[in-house]
Amino acid sequence: MGVSDGRSWAQREEMCPHRLVLEHVTSRWGVLVLDALLDRSYRFSELRREIGKVSTVSEKMLAQTLQTLERDGFVLRDAKPVIPPRVDYSITPLGREAAEQVRALARWTGARMDDVQRARAAYDAAREATAP
Amino acid sequence: MGVSDGRSWAQREEMCPHRLVLEHVTSRWGVLVLDALLDRSYRFSELRREIGKVSTVSEKMLAQTLQTLERDGFVLRDAKPVIPPRVDYSITPLGREAAEQVRALARWTGARMDDVQRARAAYDAAREATAP
DNA sequence: CGGTATCCGTATGGATACTG
DNA sequence: CAGTATCCATACGGATACCG
Numbered sequence: 326m327g328v329s330d331g332r333s334w335a336q337r338e339e340m341c342p343h344r345l346v347l348e349h350v351t352s353r354w355g356v357l358v359l360d361a362l363l364d365r366s367y368r369f370s371e372l373r374r375e376i377g378k379v380s381t382v383s384e385k386m387l388a389q390t391l392q393t394l395e396r397d398g399f400v401l402r403d404a405k406p407v408i409p410p411r412v413d414y415s416i417t418p419l420g421r422e423a424a425e426q427v428r429a430l431a432r433w434t435g436a437r438m439d440d441v442q443r444a445r446a447a448y449d450a451a452r453e454a455t456a457p
Numbered sequence: 458m459g460v461s462d463g464r465s466w467a468q469r470e471e472m473c474p475h476r477l478v479l480e481h482v483t484s485r486w487g488v489l490v491l492d493a494l495l496d497r498s499y500r501f502s503e504l505r506r507e508i509g510k511v512s513t514v515s516e517k518m519l520a521q522t523l524q525t526l527e528r529d530g531f532v533l534r535d536a537k538p539v540i541p542p543r544v545d546y547s548i549t550p551l552g553r554e555a556a557e558q559v560r561a562l563a564r565w566t567g568a569r570m571d572d573v574q575r576a577r578a579a580y581d582a583a584r585e586a587t588a589p
Numbered sequence: 590c591g592g593t594a595t596c597c598g599t600a601t602g603g604a605t606a607c608t609g
Numbered sequence: 610c611a612g613t614a615t616c617c618a619t620a621c622g623g624a625t626a627c628c629g
Contacts, residue, residue: 346566351483398576409590434475444530541610
C-alpha cells in the first residue's frame with residue numbers, strides 16, 4: 326500500500342470500523358456529495374459543477390468519494406450502456422439517513438455562525454491582550 | 458503561511474465559513490474530543506488517554522484540536538495557576554449542541570454498520586466477478 | 590462523457606526534545 | 610503536567626494525460 330494507491334487515510338482499514346464510515350460521510354467532499362444527492366440525482370460532471378458552486382473538487386477526488394460512498398451503500402451508481410457514456414448517481418435509503426443528519430449538522434453550524442464568530446472575536450481579543 | 462504553521466487546512470480561511478466549523482467538529486480528533494467532553498470534563502493528559510482508548514493522538518494534534526474548538530466557542534479551557542500546571546477542559550452550551558449531533562451521527566453509523574458491511578461485501582463481490 | 594493512471598508539490602500530523 | 614518548537618516522512622489531493 327504505497328503513496329499513490331488512490332485511497333485516503335479515511336479509506337484504509339484501521340481503528341474501529343464505524344469511525345471509518347463516519348469519516349467517509351463527514352469527509353471534505355462526502356458532505357457536499359451527500360447534501361447534493363439528497364435533493365436529486367446527478368450525472369458525474371453535473372455533480373462536479375454543482376459542488377463547484379461551493380468549492381472546487383478535482384475529478385479524481387470526486388470519483389474517489391463516490392466510490393467510497395457507493396461501496397458503503399450510501400450512493401447508487403447507475404451506468405447506462407450508451408455512447409456517449411451516461412452515469413447517474415443517486416442516494417440510497419441508507420444514504421438518505423446519513424445525509425439528513427449531515428445536512429442537519431451543516432444547517433446547525435450555519436445557524437450558529439454568529440455565536441461562533443463572537444466566540445472567536447473574544448478569543449482573539451483575549452490573546453491580543455496577553456501577547457500583543 | 459508556510460508549511461509548519463501548525464494549522465490544518467480546515468483551519469485556514471477559505472470557502473464558506475460554516476463549512477470550516479463543520480470541518481472542525483467532524484475532524485478526526487474533533488469528534489473524539491467532543492464526544493469525551495460530553496460526559497465530563499478532562500485534564501489534558503487524561504483526555505489524551507481517554508481518546509487513546511480508541512485511537513492514539515499526538516500531543517500536538519490534541520492541543521491543536523482543543524485550541525480550534527476553544528476558539529470556536531465549543532470548549533472551555535480552565536488553566537489553574539498552580540504548580541504543577543493543571544488545565545481542565547469542559548464543553549460549553551454551544552459545544553454541547555454540536556457534540557450531541559456528532560454523537561448521534563456516530564451512534565447511527567455504529568447502528569448501521571451491518572448494513573454497511575453487507576453493502577461492501579456486495580460491492581466487492583461484484584467487482585471481483587468483473588475483474589478477477 | 591466518465592472515468593483511470595501517473596506524476597508530484599505540499600500540507601498534514603507524528604516523534605522528539607525542550608520549557609515553564 | 611501541560612504544553613510549544615522543531616524536524617521530517619508521507620499521504621493527500623490537484624493537474625495532466627489518456628482510454629473506453
